Amino acid sequence: MNRNFTITRIDSLRASARCIVRELGFMQKGLAGTELSPSAVHTIIEIGYGTVTNASELGALLHLEKSSISRLVQKLEAEGLIEVGLDPDDKRSRKLSLTKRGEELLAEVEMFARHALSAALEKRSDKDIRLIESGLDMFAKALSGQDKSVSAVPPELTIHSGYRSEIIASVVRLHAAYYSQNYGFGAVFERKVATELSEFMGRIDRPSNATFSAYRSNELLGTVSLDGEDLGQGNCHLRWFIVSPRAQGMRIGSLLLEKATSFIDQAAFEQTRLWTFKGLDAARHLYEKHGFVLANETPGAQWGTEVVEQEFVRLRPA
Structure with a gap:
């Protein structure tokens, strides 16, 4: 044990951690209002x-051995919560996805967890809540061995800043393909992205x-932009955040938002706003993880x- 930490101090942290585990229901038979195990x-x-x-990524994330992950995946597949199919980008790998029933369960879990945390924080001041957020984030990163600054970029990726040749066309293509296939967006959406992004790139050097x-070789896998002009002085607009479906599981979304919030904080914007729509749960999770709060719907x-x-x-940190 590091001699800079007394046993009393370490045990105090352990007691707090145990309290969090108990109060969030990890000691109960079912977690988050379900009949499932915590790992499920x-x-x-x-x-x-x-x-x-895929199962390999899941095992690494949950720190479970291959046999345990195999049984877990089989159980959830048998219960109709997940689907296991071939990965079109890697025929040797089996891709995991939620069924309709799994998506409904995820929505229930989210509602349960948000209600529990909202109730706990309801009587706390904004200053206390920001302190809790930063403390929990720092504690989680310390436990996982992550640095407190921006996470390391995987070796196969390169994060670029500013304008790059063909970036406008690539960003528009990513948006048009994803939102057309998944949400039925058409010409109005594609034209809006192309027009506004082109205008923004004309002032990107400010x-x-x-x-x-984020690029893998010459392939754009994800992007995010910060517009510090269109909402007025002291305000920042987070725009065109998207990650390619081909890059799922690579943590590109987290890397980009860490870069974005670092820029926002260094520029000392009083507040940052973004507009999206209901149903993009993965993106919402990342927004909230990086300090954004739903303000209007x-x-x-x-x-x-x-x-x-x-x-x-997202308000400027105190």
């Missing part, structure tokens, strides 16, 4: 968020604006299709 609930969440796409993009059709539009806000 975690599996539903991580597959739903796109954090993992210090209040930034774009971060209303039906709208600014992207050419009727959806429940959402506005998220």
Whole structure:
């Protein structure tokens, strides 16, 4: 044991950790209002968020041996919560995805967990909540061995900043393909992305604006932009955040948002806003993980299709 830490101090941290485990229900038969084991609930969440796409990634994330993961996957598949199929990008790997029933269970788990945390934080001040957020994030990273700064970039990836040749076309292509296939967005959405992104790239060299993009060789796998001008002084607009379906499980979304929030904090914006729509649960998880809070929700059709539009806000850390 490091002699800089007394046994009393370590045991105090352990007591707090045990309290969190108890109060979140990890000692109960079912977790988050389900009849599933903690590992099963975690599996539903991580597959739903796109954090993992196969059994190998799941085993590494949950720190479980191959045989345990195999039994877990078989059980959840038998219960109709997940599907196991061939990965089109790697025929040797089996891709995990949620069934409709699994997606419904994920929504129930999310509602349960959000209610539990909301109840716990309801009477706390904004300052206390920010302190809790930063403390838990730092504690989680310390336990997992992660550095407190931006996470390491996988060796096969390169994170670029600023304009790159063909980036406008590549970002528009990613958005158009994903939202057309999954949500039926059409010409209005594609034209809006192309027009506004082109205008933004004309002022990308100004210090209040930034774009971060993840590449594997010459293939764009994800991107996010920060517009520090269009919402007025002291405000930042997080825009065009997207990760290619081919890059699921590579943590590109987290890497890009860590880059984005680092830029936001260094530029000292008072608040950062983003607009999205209900149903993008994996993205919402990442937004909330990086300090964004849902501020408004209303039906709208600014992207050419009727959806429940959402506005998220991130305030400058105290």
